[in-house]
Amino acid sequence: MFKKTFIRMSGLGGQGVVTAAHILGAAATREGLDSTVNPFFGAEKRLAPAESYVRISSERIFERGEVLDPNIIMIYHPHVITLGKCYTMPFFDGLQPEGLLIINSEKPLELGDEELARLADLKARIFYVPASQIAVEVAGTELSTNLAMLGGLLGVTDLVSMESIKESMAERFGGGKFVASGTTAALDDVLKSKFAKLSQLIEKNVEVIEKSRSSVQEYLIN
Amino acid sequence: MNKSLFKISPGFEDIMPAEYRELVEHGPYEKGFGVSDLGTFKELIEEHPLCAGCGLALSLRMILASLPKPEDTIIVGSTGCSSIAFPQVALHNIHSLFGNQNALASGLKRALKLRFPDKIKDVVVIAGDGATADIGLDMVMQSWFRRENITTIMLDNEAYANTGGQESGMSPQGTILNMAPTGKKFPKISLPEIAREAGCAYAAAVSPAHPKRLEKAVRRAILLAREIGPTYIQVFSPCPTNYKFKPHETIARIKQREKDGTFSIKEYISPEAQEWLAQIEEVKK
Amino acid sequence: MIDQRVVTPEYLFFEAPREKRFMTGSEAVREAIKRANVDMAISYPITPQSESMHLVGDLYAEGYLREYFRGENEFAVMSAVAGASMGGVRVFTATGGPGTLRAFEAFPTWAGARLPIVCAFMTRGVNSPLSIQPDTIEMAFMLNTGIMMFHAETAQDLYDMILKAFVIAEKTDVHIPVGVFTDGFFVTHTRDTVEIAAEDIKLPPYNPYCAPVPVMDMENVPVRQMRDPFVMKSNFISYATHASWQQEIMAAAERARNYVVKYLGGLVEVENEDADILIVASGTAVSQSREAIGMARREGLDAGLIKIKCLRPFPGEEIRKLTRNATAVIVPEFNRVGWLCQEIKSVMEDTGKVIGGPRVFGGMTMPPDLILAEIRRCSR
Numbered sequence: 001m002f003k004k005t006f007i008r009m010s011g012l013g014g015q016g017v018v019t020a021a022h023i024l025g026a027a028a029t030r031e032g033l034d035s036t037v038n039p040f041f042g043a044e045k046r047l048a049p050a051e052s053y054v055r056i057s058s059e060r061i062f063e064r065g066e067v068l069d070p071n072i073i074m075i076y077h078p079h080v081i082t083l084g085k086c087y088t089m090p091f092f093d094g095l096q097p098e099g100l101l102i103i104n105s106e107k108p109l110e111l112g113d114e115e116l117a118r119l120a121d122l123k124a125r126i127f128y129v130p131a132s133q134i135a136v137e138v139a140g141t142e143l144s145t146n147l148a149m150l151g152g153l154l155g156v157t158d159l160v161s162m163e164s165i166k167e168s169m170a171e172r173f174g175g176g177k178f179v180a181s182g183t184t185a186a187l188d189d190v191l192k193s194k195f196a197k198l199s200q201l202i203e204k205n206v207e208v209i210e211k212s213r214s215s216v217q218e219y220l221i222n
Numbered sequence: 223m224n225k226s227l228f229k230i231s232p233g234f235e236d237i238m239p240a241e242y243r244e245l246v247e248h249g250p251y252e253k254g255f256g257v258s259d260l261g262t263f264k265e266l267i268e269e270h271p272l273c274a275g276c277g278l279a280l281s282l283r284m285i286l287a288s289l290p291k292p293e294d295t296i297i298v299g300s301t302g303c304s305s306i307a308f309p310q311v312a313l314h315n316i317h318s319l320f321g322n323q324n325a326l327a328s329g330l331k332r333a334l335k336l337r338f339p340d341k342i343k344d345v346v347v348i349a350g351d352g353a354t355a356d357i358g359l360d361m362v363m364q365s366w367f368r369r370e371n372i373t374t375i376m377l378d379n380e381a382y383a384n385t386g387g388q389e390s391g392m393s394p395q396g397t398i399l400n401m402a403p404t405g406k407k408f409p410k411i412s413l414p415e416i417a418r419e420a421g422c423a424y425a426a427a428v429s430p431a432h433p434k435r436l437e438k439a440v441r442r443a444i445l446l447a448r449e450i451g452p453t454y455i456q457v458f459s460p461c462p463t464n465y466k467f468k469p470h471e472t473i474a475r476i477k478q479r480e481k482d483g484t485f486s487i488k489e490y491i492s493p494e495a496q497e498w499l500a501q502i503e504e505v506k507k
Numbered sequence: 508m509i510d511q512r513v514v515t516p517e518y519l520f521f522e523a524p525r526e527k528r529f530m531t532g533s534e535a536v537r538e539a540i541k542r543a544n545v546d547m548a549i550s551y552p553i554t555p556q557s558e559s560m561h562l563v564g565d566l567y568a569e570g571y572l573r574e575y576f577r578g579e580n581e582f583a584v585m586s587a588v589a590g591a592s593m594g595g596v597r598v599f600t601a602t603g604g605p606g607t608l609r610a611f612e613a614f615p616t617w618a619g620a621r622l623p624i625v626c627a628f629m630t631r632g633v634n635s636p637l638s639i640q641p642d643t644i645e646m647a648f649m650l651n652t653g654i655m656m657f658h659a660e661t662a663q664d665l666y667d668m669i670l671k672a673f674v675i676a677e678k679t680d681v682h683i684p685v686g687v688f689t690d691g692f693f694v695t696h697t698r699d700t701v702e703i704a705a706e707d708i709k710l711p712p713y714n715p716y717c718a719p720v721p722v723m724d725m726e727n728v729p730v731r732q733m734r735d736p737f738v739m740k741s742n743f744i745s746y747a748t749h750a751s752w753q754q755e756i757m758a759a760a761e762r763a764r765n766y767v768v769k770y771l772g773g774l775v776e777v778e779n780e781d782a783d784i785l786i787v788a789s790g791t792a793v794s795q796s797r798e799a800i801g802m803a804r805r806e807g808l809d810a811g812l813i814k815i816k817c818l819r820p821f822p823g824e825e826i827r828k829l830t831r832n833a834t835a836v837i838v839p840e841f842n843r844v845g846w847l848c849q850e851i852k853s854v855m856e857d858t859g860k861v862i863g864g865p866r867v868f869g870g871m872t873m874p875p876d877l878i879l880a881e882i883r884r885c886s887r
Contacts, residue, residue, distance in 0.1 A: 025698055029529045038697035042639070062797040064693045065641075065872020223725045294725050298590070314723040316593060319612055322586035325578065329549065329587030332574050333594025334724060336546055337715075343725065361586070364579035 004057040005159060006067045006096075009149070010086055011076025014046040016146030018184060020074075021052035023172050024150060027164035028056040036061050040087060049085045056159060069094045072157070074149055075103040076131070082109060090115055098123045102152045104131040104145065108219045116221050126219040127156050134212045139204045143191045147205045151212030162213075166206055174198040223293045225252050241268045245312055251293040257284050257433040266292060268310045275469025277459035277476070278303050278350070278377045280430040285348065285375060285457070286311065288440035295344040295444075296334070298327040300353035303384045303461075304377050308348075321358030323347045324365035327372045335371075344444050347374045351392035352382045355411045359391075366420040366452045373447040374454045375440070376413065379461035387464030394484060399464065414488050417454035423447070423495040427488040429458040431476040435487060445502075446495050458485050508570035511709040513544070516674045519710060520667070520770060525702040532694035535662040535701050536601070536627060537562035539669035540571070543625075544709045546596035547574040551584045553606040554639045555691035556629040560601050581606040585613035585626075592622040595715030595722040597673065600624070603691055604631035607645045611652075617684040618653025618756050621720045623676035623713075624684040626654075627669060630790075631691040632870060640870020641691045643790060646818070647846035649686060653756045655763055656819040657771070658789040659689040662701045664816070671770040673710060679717045681763040683756060688818075690841060693791040693872070760820045767817050774822035775813050777829060782811030784885045785833040787826065787851055789815040792839045792873060799878035810837075810882050815847070823854035835885035836861045839878050843868040 007024070011017040018039045025037035033056050040051035053067040066087075073092055079085045081103070088094065092101060092115075101119070103109065105128050111119075119126065131148035135141060150165060173192070192201065230238050230246055241264075248264040255263055266286040272279040282304060289295050292313060299308045301320035308315045318326040327347045334343040354362055354376040362374060381399055382388040389402035391411040398405050417425035424446045426439040436457065443453035460475045462468065467475055479485035491499065514523065519542060530538070536559035540548070548567065550560035567575035574596075578584035581602050591598040602610060607628055617624055630645055632638030649656060657672060659665040665687065672685035689695065715722040767774055779800075786796045793814045800810045813829055815822060830836050830851075838848040838861060848863035855861065862885065865877040 022698060026529050029527075029700060034700070035529070036697055036699050038692065062794040062801075063872070063875055064697050064699075064791060064794055068872070068874055223727075223729075227726070228728055296723050296725055312729050314721070314725050314729045316590070316723055318586060318589070319616060322582060322613070325583035325586035326590035326593075328578075329547070329590030329592075329598070330594040330723065331590075332576075333547060333591040333596040333598075336573050337595055337724065360579060361583045364583065368576070 004055065004059070004061070005072065006070045007054040007056070007072045007074065008067045008070040009052045009054070009074045009076065010080045010091060011050050012079060012085060013048045013050040014187060015050065015076045016143065016187070017050050017052045017076055019172065020146035020150055021054045023147075023165060023168045024153070024160065025054050025056070026168035026171065027160040030164040030167060031160055033058055034061045036064055038064060040066060049080070049087055051087055067094075069096055070099065071096050072100045072102065072153070074153065075101065076145060076149055078103070078105045078109055081111070092119065092124070095122055095124055098125075100124070100156060101126045102149065102156065102216070103128050104149060104152075106130040106133055120221045126221065127152065127216050128219055129155065129212050129216045131212055134215060135208055138208045138211055141191070143187070144205055144208045148208050148212040151209035152216050154209065155213040155216035162206070162209065165209065166202065169205060170198070170202055173201055223251070225293065249312070250287070255287060257287050257437045260284075260287050266312045267307060268312070270307045270310060272303060272307055273463045273469070275462040275472050276303070277430065277461060277472045278379050279307060280472065281377055281436070281457040281459040282307055282348070284430050284433050284436050285440055288437040289344070289346070290441050290444050291342055291344055294342050295346055296330065298323050298330065298345065298347045300349035300358065301384070302350035302353055302382070303379070304348055304350055306384065321353050322361055323349045323353060323358060324370070324372070324374060325361040328365050328368065328370045331370060331372050342448060344448065345372045346444060347372060349376060350383075351376055351378045351380060352390045355391045355413050363416070363420050366417060366422050366454070369421055369451045371447050372452060373443045374452065375443070376454070376456045377459045378456050379459045379464075380410075381461055381464045383461045383464050414454065414456055414490060418490040422452050422454045422490075423450035423492045424453040425488070425490040426454070427456045427458065427486070429476045429485065429487070431473050431480075432487065439489065442499065446498065449498055450492070450495050509707055511707050513711050514708045516671075516710055516770070519704055519708055520671060523704040523708060525704055527700055527702050529698055530662060530701050531558070531696055531698050532662040532665050532689060533558035533562060533696070535666040536669060537566060538701070538703045539666045540599055541566055541706055542704060542709045543599070543670055543673050544597065544712050545572050545599045546713070547591050548572055548599045549576060549578050549584045549587050549591070550600065551578050551581055551602065551606065553581070553603055555631055555695045556601045556603040556606065556627070559627065559629065559695065563599065581610035582613060585610040585617070588624050588626070589613060589617055589620065589622055592624050593620065593723040595713075595724055597677075597713035598624055599626070601627035601629060603629035604633050604639070604645060608633055608648065611648065614649065614652040614654055614684070619752065621682045621718065621759070622684055623673070623682050625669060625672045625676055626684065626686050627665070628686050628688045629691040629695050630688060632868070638870060641693050641791070642842055642868050642870065643688075643690060643840065644842040644844060644868070646688055647842065647844050650819065650846065650850070653683065653760070654819065655683060655685040655760055655817070657685065657687045657817055658815065659687060659694060660790055660793045660814065662694055662697070662699045665689050665694060666701055666703060668771070668816075670710065675763055675766040675770060677713055677717065678763070678766055679719055681759050681766065682719050683759045683763075688790070690791040764820055767820075771816050773825075774817040774820070775815050775825050775829070777811070777813050779809070779811035780813070780829055782809045783834040784810040784837065784882055785813055785830055785835070786810055786837045786839065786878065787813040787815065787830070787847070788839050789818060789847060790841065792841055795873040795875050796839055796878055798875035799882060802875060802879050803882045806883075808882055808886050818850070821850060821854070826851055827854050827856065830855055834860060837878065837881045837885065838863055839873060840864070840866050841868060841873065842866065
């Protein structure tokens, strides 16, 4: 789709944007692609704006830091848009022509006419996925929202395979070879406690991903 | 340290400095000397560049003579008058910086524990009142909180003497010194009591006016630091230069302060340390 | 903890098979320390460094290190590692930004005391208002402390440089501290592919008796150092001692050049050195430059790259020679003051062709387009 795919994930602290980016980047490297992943460089606070960035390419990636010119923007919470809980204004700042927007919401958000016009100029495509709803319904916890968002991504691109995501998830939650920063580690324990066993955790989340993958709806800009 | 390490190779005796030869022949290593032996052996400190009548120099001589195991004692000092004397002390001694002596000693002691798990290595901090109670107080207290196995000895001359006689936290209230031109506004810091509360197994205030008490405190402090936890001794060491009294009046000055009730010998021993000391006394009997 | 066997540094660095792993810079620190046979580490939290020392703490819990604790502030930590090093063990710590400045007084004394401490510096802003964002300004302050300075571009560099730093620092004819610097977040928090050796091998242990100064353990003769202490300004010997000792520290760093060449493959790394336009950079600015050079090539523009890996000692001769025929030398930096630009100008004959920028500071990444714009401008 894109020679280099640069993804910006915008959400709220605690929603797991960093973890989702990690799983996605790791999945890409499993498929022989080059990837770098980094979080937004801020203090870790629940419900404060949080961003992470994934770069995926078949060629070597050198540059690092925040993605200023994303091909794909994933919005993990409507508040990123509606309350401006976002590090960029507007939330799609820097979006590349024909870029994709994947938004976690059960129904389309009311975007301003000016914003829609700019997105139309960019030939951007907007997708909605009820990620939090699916997370609660299928996994019984909103903490799986981040994985539901990855499902949304798989629904609209073929960047990585489900199998790679699954393997990366197992490594992330079970391997002990990953490092979560202090706050993220505390959330992990919460997440683990919600599922009796790791395999069950993976299984449930695969279900979450599958469900959201097939629940993505495109919103057509008139 | 094995004493043989220290011996002069045959044939080289004549080129070694006299004070080194004296140390080899009459030094205190592995001898178990104390303050009452002063004058009968070659002291660890060779001369000293401090002022005539310096209380600190006197205290330092007595402390060094009281070390239970000089051959395995490493001294950590800090900036100040005492640091000027350390280079002439025949022990491994470290000048750290100003105030970081207890932090450095913590790292050193732990390193020596790793390298010599079955051997005694006493790490003794000897620093002035400015280094201990002012600029280094956080690191001094944190080493106590962490229960580091080190002994901290403050040479309390109640001023920053090396920099020209400024007020320190240990100066008595009302004293006129540099940087306190109208007199010090707050009382002397109660460091022995702070030490007691901060986790020291042993805390004492002594002076060179009572050498045997000083020796006892140093020995107890170092032995307890090995076995139980951090220990603290504050040695009142008046400064003739900055407190403007005659060099020969140093001891009289201490006694006068005792009489005034502005200096007194103190000793706090934690219950755990008491128990250990009692056992030692028992064994001795 | 798994059983590890001691191997030669050469085997660990150059011959041992390596495995590709996807990890952050902080994790690369853990992997390096795991194989470095470190005796003791002392930690203190500061973003973006904390994670690396959490992980070193985990290594201690697993048994790879013999001692580890959290100090009370960076000055205390740098003092405690000095004490540990004087006591004869191999010691590691890390800090960054305000922590570096808080500890600053300790660094010149590390060098002066000939302590082979390895410290990782994860750089960040030090200004007010408070910033935790990437910025390399603290390196400007560190340039003349007498410690050796490596600058890691990536997590891979960080892994390699930390391991190699111990070996270089502990050479008898060097025996001074090494700071391994890396850009906070851009490396520490960024996941990247890193090639690492198997975890069942490690460096040989440190031998404290290889030091050019006595180890403070009372297991060697405690000579009285002097009749008059050096701090007394009363005699010529004290002046001469201080002057010659400073020169000796500098000389130790000079002697390290050969080891830097041997283990790091040189103080600089060069690509396309015959290009008219050369970019000279260190750290993350190198990565951004690589991207910009790729973009320039696609536009038919040519630019070369000099990556500085070792800042102290400074590769003055290398830079003088390499830049001699260039028409323009672009120096992108992640700081306001342009300390690298000053360093480069100080060794070049024709400083008029040096472009001091782009400079990005305050925490943002450096868009490769900014560097590309300079390449375009210089190509006109």
